[in-house]
Amino acid sequence: MTSTAPALTVEGITKGFPRRGRGFQPVLGETSFSIEQGEFVTIIGPSGSGKSTLLKLLAGLETPDAGTLTLTGDPILRPSRRLGVVFQQHVLLPWMSARQNVLFALEADGRSGRSAKDREQLADYWLDLVQLSDSKDMKPGQLSGGMQQRVGIARAFALESEVLLLDEPLGALDALTRHALQLQLLHLSEQESRTFVLVTHDVDEALLLSDRILVLSQGPEARVMRDVRVPFPRPRDRDTVQASQEYLALRRDLLDLLTAQS
Numbered sequence: 001m002t003s004t005a006p007a008l009t010v011e012g013i014t015k016g017f018p019r020r021g022r023g024f025q026p027v028l029g030e031t032s033f034s035i036e037q038g039e040f041v042t043i044i045g046p047s048g049s050g051k052s053t054l055l056k057l058l059a060g061l062e063t064p065d066a067g068t069l070t071l072t073g074d075p076i077l078r079p080s081r082r083l084g085v086v087f088q089q090h091v092l093l094p095w096m097s098a099r100q101n102v103l104f105a106l107e108a109d110g111r112s113g114r115s116a117k118d119r120e121q122l123a124d125y126w127l128d129l130v131q132l133s134d135s136k137d138m139k140p141g142q143l144s145g146g147m148q149q150r151v152g153i154a155r156a157f158a159l160e161s162e163v164l165l166l167d168e169p170l171g172a173l174d175a176l177t178r179h180a181l182q183l184q185l186l187h188l189s190e191q192e193s194r195t196f197v198l199v200t201h202d203v204d205e206a207l208l209l210s211d212r213i214l215v216l217s218q219g220p221e222a223r224v225m226r227d228v229r230v231p232f233p234r235p236r237d238r239d240t241v242q243a244s245q246e247y248l249a250l251r252r253d254l255l256d257l258l259t260a261q262s
Ligand SMILES: Nc1ncnc2c1ncn2[C@@H]1O[C@H](COP(=O)(O)OP(=O)(O)OP(=O)(O)O)[C@@H](O)[C@H]1O
Pocket: 017, 018, 027, 045, 046, 047, 048, 049, 050, 051, 052, 053, 054, 088
């Protein structure tokens, strides 16, 4: 496929799960959209509507009941190193330090042919960026939930996948750290040519970071009911973005859409 293919396409997918006991619970109704290379797209929607399910489908961790998903034209059939994921719950190896967790992922990746010294530098670079320089030798059990989440973010970014799928990566953080990491995520995404798909409940976070916001309807059979373009020029800064009239109007529209459903 040529490099002009969309980074991701979702074509006519549906997804449900067997109910405990018997029966079937439909989660995603027929849904289609595409995401261009380098785009930052956020998925918002009510709790339980299927956002994590959609991200897992994009990550190749679940298969759709119908329809297809592609990564630059190639069918997504299983997890791939081209698709990095930060889960809603951090998944770290508990016997390894924060730094070892990042290094382990870089070693397992093996793609880049980096030397051990380069890998160490890269791990330290990302751990510093998420402000864990002083805690990188601690094990997950010795870190707070927010710190563990930041290790997960450092690990995903260090891997240099083409697409980063982020499921509420800042959800477990205190307000101050969350604020700081939003700005870091903004700067990183503006410096990098990677494609980002973020799930969040936070409309302000979505408006600050995204080129587009996809709003999922309340399930069952949730669908993308709105595809909102976020017009603020880049590079962005929070104060300028939030001071604009357009911001307030978009924010109100999105909140109305979300509250209308709950
Ligand atoms: N593996 C599974 N087996 C059975 N049901 C599942 C499975 N994964 C998800 N579901 C169901 O699918 C629905 C959507 O779940 P999902 O985690 O995608 O929602 P969400 O939009 O991410 O919610 P939240 O905002 O609370 O994280 C829920 O009803 C959930 O119980």
